[in-house]
Amino acid sequence: MIIIDFIILWIHIFSAIFFVGGSFFIWLVVVPASFKITDDEKLRTRIVGLIGKQFALFTDITLAILVITGIYNTTWYLNYDISNLFDTQYGLTLLVKIILVGIMIVVMYGNNIYHGKKIMNLAREGKFEEMRKMRKVSHFFSYVTLGLLLVITILAVALQFYL
Numbered sequence: 001m002i003i004i005d006f007i008i009l010w011i012h013i014f015s016a017i018f019f020v021g022g023s024f025f026i027w028l029v030v031v032p033a034s035f036k037i038t039d040d041e042k043l044r045t046r047i048v049g050l051i052g053k054q055f056a057l058f059t060d061i062t063l064a065i066l067v068i069t070g071i072y073n074t075t076w077y078l079n080y081d082i083s084n085l086f087d088t089q090y091g092l093t094l095l096v097k098i099i100l101v102g103i104m105i106v107v108m109y110g111n112n113i114y115h116g117k118k119i120m121n122l123a124r125e126g127k128f129e130e131m132r133k134m135r136k137v138s139h140f141f142s143y144v145t146l147g148l149l150l151v152i153t154i155l156a157v158a159l160q161f162y163l
């Protein structure tokens with residue numbers, strides 16, 4: 001059983017590296033670099049939008065893997081007793097992590113689906129002033145997502161200190 005726990009925890013950590021690393025890469029590398037690629041706002045939005053779309057294919061999968069493997073990790077982490085989730089400090093830390101993951105998923109997909117589509121459409125129609133306003137709102141929610149990811153990883157490390 002130990003070997004299965006080991007492999008599943010590794011898959012969980014590798015998915016977290018990919019998901020968190022990729023998300024920060026988009027914001028710290030792809031977006032700033034896109035301004036150096038072209039001054040054409042329409043083209044730039046299309047480039048960043050397409051890279052984001054391509055990355056989203058993998059984030060959908062890695063997020064699903066994170067949730068499934070996370071549930072598996074939870075079984076041994078709570079000593080196979082779900083009441084430990086509410087009655088112990090390590091359980092409550094995990095509970096906060098799970099709630100934050102839920103909030104992060106809602107904020108991320110809500111932002112991508114609602115604002116992402118609007119920005120792409122406004123860029124296609126050449127309505128750049130409206131697009132810029134919409135992008136500011138969308139960026140705010142993206143930074144909230146990144147902030148939540150930071151806190152989730154801090155909580156993930158905190159879980160180690162109860163073992």
Ligand code: HEM
Binds near residue numbers: 019
């Ligand atoms: C964005 C989503 C998530 C990220 C980035 C993430 C990140 C991580 C990381 C980096 C670790 C390794 C911690 C360590 O060993 O020091 C970990 C472990 C763990 N995660 Fe997650 N996780 C996510 C989602 C979840 C979910 C949804 C659950 C539960 C349903 C969960 C439950 C656990 C458990 C129980 C452990 C084992 C704790 C330990 O090794 O001490 N995770 N997670």
